[in-house]
Amino acid sequence: MTSPLPPEHQPPLPYLSDTGHDEAFPVAGEVRPHWRYLLDSLGQLGADEMGQRQIKTQRILRDDGAVYNSADQPDQSKVWELDPVPLILQSDEWSQIEAGLIERAELLNLIQQDLYGERQLIRHGILPPELLFAHKGFIRASHNVRLPGEQQLIFHSADLIRTPDQGFCILTDRTQAPRGIGYSLENRTVMSRVFPSIFRDSQVHRLAVFYQSLRQTLHALAPAAVDKSNPSIVLLTPGTYSPSYFEHTYLANYLGYPLVQGRDLTVRGGRVWMKSVSGLHPVDVILRFVDDPLCDPLELRGDSQLGVAGLLEAARNGNVSIVNPIGTGLLENPALMKYLPAISEFFLGRTLQLASVNSYWGGDAADLIYILANFSQLVLKGITPLTGGSILLRELSAAHQQQWKDEILRHPKRYVAQDYLEPSSCPTLIGGTLQPRRILMRSFAVASGQSYTILPGGLARIAPSQNDFRVSQVQGSLTKDTWVLASEPEKQLTLKTPPSRSALPFTGQINLPSRVVENLFWLGRYAERAEASARLLRAALLQLNSNVRLPTESRALLLTAITRVTGTLPGFVNAQANTSLTHPDHELLSVILDKNRNGGLKNTLLAMFNCAEEVKELLSTDVQRIINTLRDELSRLKLTLSQGLGSVPEEAFDSIITNLLALAGQAHESMFRGTGWSFLEIGRRLEKASLSAELMRAMLVDCAEDSTQELALETTLLSMEALISYRRRYLAELNVADGLHLMLLDKNNPRSLLFLLEQISNQMKQLRQSTDGPGLSAEEKQLLAARTALQLSDIDELIKADDDGLIRANLEQLLSHLKAQLYEAAKLISSRYFDHSGGPKQILLNGWEQHRKRPDQTP
Structure with missing residues (x-):
């Protein structure tokens, strides 16, 4: 001690x-x-x-x-x-690590070129052929597929551990996708804000050089026929449920490249194109975060939903550069470490400066004997990652160890054992005290010029407890920023475009994938749907929990309106729902809290959250904060309602409504007026108009007695946030005619149907002019028909009852017509601008499905 x-x-x-x-x-x-x-x-x-x-x-x-x-x-x-306490490395020590990482990246680059080219390592007997041809990471279709320039391995990351002699040793190599470079940048950004003076005075090596090299390299990798000063570069992500999705969005924003998913891209005529609302746009370079076998469902895994059909063919023809190239997962084989010293002598003529952990491959007879004799002192890995990660064999029971021995003897070539190295510890702030925690460090290399640039520092991961000797490499474990101390102050660098470089003329529009604008469209719709549901539920609870018991007719009107506006049929509309009308708590709680109830409040908010995740790269920090608050409020609402609805104040929905209004305000005041904003606004206003029409149908079409009619009108005005305006304007008792005029035809009311239809038409006109040119589109014609019908309506005719005195037939006909027109317009917008095709697939699958893990699972 x-x-x-x-x-x-x-x-x-x-x-x-x-x-x-x-x-x-x-x-x-x-x-x-x-x-x-x-x-x-x-x-x-x-x-x-x-x-x-x-x-x-x-x-x-x-x-x-x-x-x-x-x-x-x-x-x-x-x-x-x-963890707010960083890992610190001194400059001299880092210089040795940096030189070793550059050397290793250069060696792996040579191995990559050889194994997908001449295969001298196999022909000279340096590498057993099984490690190439029997390895699932070997992509035969990538043979002789080359990027422009000498370097074929663009990214490399290595997990390092400090050895007892105070040196460093490499535990694993990562070559498929650059996982961690975004998190490293986020960690550094946060630390510089939390400890600004300490960070500044410590003279920490800046990270900007690495990311500047990354951008320069990606530009240089554009195909020969492309202007390398302005190539089209995208970041390919598996999607929102990838554990690394935040990193993808953060890096895309930092570098200024579009974030795309596989369904945003297509291959036409041997080229890769991004699908946007304005047509197809060529893609020159893809920085991918999708694993090798999932990149192309035509030539690789036929069941992949994450890749792009025909991507390998486009790369083979030299029409797109993929970083890292498909097939680099082969270099992650831990058995390769056993042969790196001999490979280094063969290619470089020297011993590696940074050693690898001692590795023993079951396919080597001498190694197999050693593995079985020293079983409990080793760490077991597969030549392709094992489900659940590597296994520290000393933690297994004797019976379990024997099961693994039997498995290795059956399939020795599938397994690699490595010496266990105890990680060093580092001060970590845990529960208000500094405690030692075991630590591993990951650093990164990117091709730059004729060599590689190393990220000064990297991503450090920490063991979960003081007595835990295993440091998890899964996403979400505790991390540290790594500070490499400079011997002298560094020059400030930035990713901003140099003043001498001429900028392209700005057209007023930014190309966005069709998927992104579709999710913005639905983000607006779900936000409005959630707000309308919350407002109506709040107004209904205010009436249901009042001191005066509601008449049966009024109670039924309120409850059936909830079902009709939320779309949670059959609900209270069911003819057999007498019991639920008398005791509505169970049905109301389902509408509010059941995440599987289509149209319910929680279901709608979760759908909105999902759309927000899909467009995360476009959302500001303020919007992220609002989304987080809404998640918290949704969790609190469940706790509030746990005692039943009888004791729930109507204020329970206030915070949700307020934050939904803040979300709309942020979009209106802060979002760039481009294609994305147009679709967000169109979605919001379409949904608001449709829900308002349905609310008026549910509440005002039936000719009820005076007390019920007044309650219905008051609830409708309250839900549409027009009650105060009504009272100030008319200074009289509530009447349906004035209420309908305010909610249908008043252009000064931003929630009136006429105002909403005019705003939607204006947005559609601007969108058409930026994409198609003159002439009304089909969806604009639907909106024009709806607006015309509304303007030609007569309030006096709308409030008249039918011959039986039961309903206002003209009002029902108008509102039904408007809803149908709005529904048809939404369908036409979706059909016109959003892509729903699945793309080509393999007719026969190739067997990958039987031995691959989840597509978003990473070691």
């Missing part, structure tokens, strides 16, 4: 490490020199202030949208976890 530190070097809270292998304190207890300034500064802040900085860290991450939303619990989210 370390000895007490001198007062001037005490950390902010007592810290004792008995690991004998600590980043900040050697065995003797003396603090390492490069840690002193940080620990002194944290000590001056004190425990309470450190706790506040930790809270601020999590708040910033949450506001940035750095959360995980699982498919089975979309209403629950987990915030990316960042």
